[in-house]
Amino acid sequence: MxxxxxxxxxxxxxxxxxxxxxxxxxxxxxxxxxxxxxxVQDISFSVDDNETLGIVGESGCGKSLTSLAIMGLLGGxxxxxxxxxxxxxxxxxxxxxxxxxxxxxxxxxxxxxQEPMTSLNPVxxxxxxxxxxxxxxxxISNSAARDRVVELLTLVRIPNPSERIDSFPHQMxxxxxxxxxxxxxxxxxxxxxxxxxPTTALxxxxxxxxxxxxxxxxxxxxxxxxxxxxxxxxxAETCDKVAVMYRGRVAEAASTADLxxxxxxxxxxxxxxxxxxVDRDVEWLEAIPGRVPTLEENLTGCAFHPRCALAxxxxxxxxxxxxxxxxxxSVQCHFAGKVAS
Amino acid sequence: MSEPLLRISDLKTHFQTKxxxxxxxxxxxxxxxxxxxxxxxGEVLSLVGESGCGKSTVGRTLTHLEKxxxxxxxxxxxxxxxxxxxxxxxxxxxxxxxxxxPFASLNPRLKIEQTLGEPLFIHGLCKTWDxxxxxxxxxxxxxxxxxxxxxRHPHEFxxxxxxxxxxxxxxxxxPKLVIADEAVSALDVSIQAQxxxxxxxxQRDSxxxxxxxxxxxxxxRHISDRVAVMFGGRIVxxxxxxxxxxxxxxxxxxxxxxSIPRVTIGREVA
Numbered sequence: 001m002x003x004x005x006x007x008x009x010x011x012x013x014x015x016x017x018x019x020x021x022x023x024x025x026x027x028x029x030x031x032x033x034x035x036x037x038x039x040v041q042d043i044s045f046s047v048d049d050n051e052t053l054g055i056v057g058e059s060g061c062g063k064s065l066t067s068l069a070i071m072g073l074l075g076g077x078x079x080x081x082x083x084x085x086x087x088x089x090x091x092x093x094x095x096x097x098x099x100x101x102x103x104x105x106x107x108x109x110x111x112x113x114q115e116p117m118t119s120l121n122p123v124x125x126x127x128x129x130x131x132x133x134x135x136x137x138x139x140i141s142n143s144a145a146r147d148r149v150v151e152l153l154t155l156v157r158i159p160n161p162s163e164r165i166d167s168f169p170h171q172m173x174x175x176x177x178x179x180x181x182x183x184x185x186x187x188x189x190x191x192x193x194x195x196x197x198p199t200t201a202l203x204x205x206x207x208x209x210x211x212x213x214x215x216x217x218x219x220x221x222x223x224x225x226x227x228x229x230x231x232x233x234x235x236a237e238t239c240d241k242v243a244v245m246y247r248g249r250v251a252e253a254a255s256t257a258d259l260x261x262x263x264x265x266x267x268x269x270x271x272x273x274x275x276x277x278v279d280r281d282v283e284w285l286e287a288i289p290g291r292v293p294t295l296e297e298n299l300t301g302c303a304f305h306p307r308c309a310l311a312x313x314x315x316x317x318x319x320x321x322x323x324x325x326x327x328x329x330s331v332q333c334h335f336a337g338k339v340a341s
Numbered sequence: 342m343s344e345p346l347l348r349i350s351d352l353k354t355h356f357q358t359k360x361x362x363x364x365x366x367x368x369x370x371x372x373x374x375x376x377x378x379x380x381x382x383g384e385v386l387s388l389v390g391e392s393g394c395g396k397s398t399v400g401r402t403l404t405h406l407e408k409x410x411x412x413x414x415x416x417x418x419x420x421x422x423x424x425x426x427x428x429x430x431x432x433x434x435x436x437x438x439x440x441x442x443p444f445a446s447l448n449p450r451l452k453i454e455q456t457l458g459e460p461l462f463i464h465g466l467c468k469t470w471d472x473x474x475x476x477x478x479x480x481x482x483x484x485x486x487x488x489x490x491x492x493r494h495p496h497e498f499x500x501x502x503x504x505x506x507x508x509x510x511x512x513x514x515x516p517k518l519v520i521a522d523e524a525v526s527a528l529d530v531s532i533q534a535q536x537x538x539x540x541x542x543x544q545r546d547s548x549x550x551x552x553x554x555x556x557x558x559x560x561x562r563h564i565s566d567r568v569a570v571m572f573g574g575r576i577v578x579x580x581x582x583x584x585x586x587x588x589x590x591x592x593x594x595x596x597x598x599x600s601i602p603r604v605t606i607g608r609e610v611a
Contacts, residue, residue, distance in 0.1 A: 058530065058531060204558075205600045208599075236604040260606055261607055263606075271531060276563035291531075
């Protein structure tokens, strides 16, 4: 299929212009067995209105923790933000008082979670759950809120919205529930939408509908979207720019068009070669050897070096700096752009 | 053409559901509703479809985990669907199943050697633990693991390694038919590729027949010889994998193939 990769000329770390969301040098650590283990290290990216940023990586790369950090959902004593800043519309979210933060969440910033089955409350009607969010942030009468919810359900293409507003989550299919989640997230017309694996639990035909819907809504409302996914295909078709994460760091970042034009990091290439494709025959997949190191493993140098065909002693001892491979295309690798012979 | 190893004719598996409330009307869910296909010796047939299409129920019915409502399934000419458990037991060695969730399908309290050794004793394939350990060491090497791990417990392994152990447990019995139900779906892509290569290599080397059940069309294209597309409890299209992927006939197959997000490498427009 053609026309899959989206993407205009955008750079990941922009110019002097202040983007809607700016994450800079973010550090997150978890404490386990008395030790503080870094799970996200020195991550920076930005997203602007009307733009979709894809964050792609495998389990444990830190992509979900990053999204939870932005939403302020990292609580408790085990996970801690250790450094860096998250700025939304000029405000520093990490130092913002709790009261102001709550006014933004679910209002100007909203999130869609992976599990449509568990992220809705099973004992409340879906309409009431959306109305609750609306009335939390806007002074609006119950009946006006109800009208607004019907509108929202129509927008996300739930059939018979004026009847389905009184449905319970168990009366809806997985795709419909995910649409209800989207309707709830969009209820206050957020400027930023964070979607963590929004279609992973859905069938491919439903996934396509949900992704098309998100793109359509973005076009209409100018929402900035951060889309977190493990699926390079989803990222390629829906995002303007991409950050590839591996074990807590951004391995490679560029506009979608630039990234797929020339994959510069050996991990990104390995990830892509690992995917069995539907359009041609591949006798053996070029799997990445080994596995993602666990957090407890104390790695020196580049986190990918034990699995990398290009690795040398340099990679085992020194963490590579982030370098500009091409304008707007940054890579964290000592041998960016080199291919194993 | 040689005799098929497995011949399924008009297989139906229906479930009774309790209706709502005490006097609610009972409903019949037709999970599998008239499925027929053959698998030749050494052939890999994939069942592909979306959630609820009945693909897993076909696999579970063939391993007697669900009861068939009607239809026949012949293994080497012998109808085994209606067999009593005792009668079916010898066939269990020949028809083995790889499950989806590597975290749920290994007994956490058993050492790997117990998990792999138990079926050997049950099916009378060895008499002493020395004999069993030799076989276990050999099969662990085959699936790419160090035999030293046989004294460990499942929690010490990653998802990919557990799935390798699950595959070893199946292959150690030298089955003639392996039913793999979403065998690589729970794995991260880089690990999935390793396990998929392993399954393909083992299948080629041993010549085992396979019924590969999956929702992932890329995986299906990679592993199969033939593909059956299921929808609503029936097979809507079945054929050689090249025919299915390159010239799909049924509208649903085309919709499935058209829904997959794709990556294009290189510049589209200079």
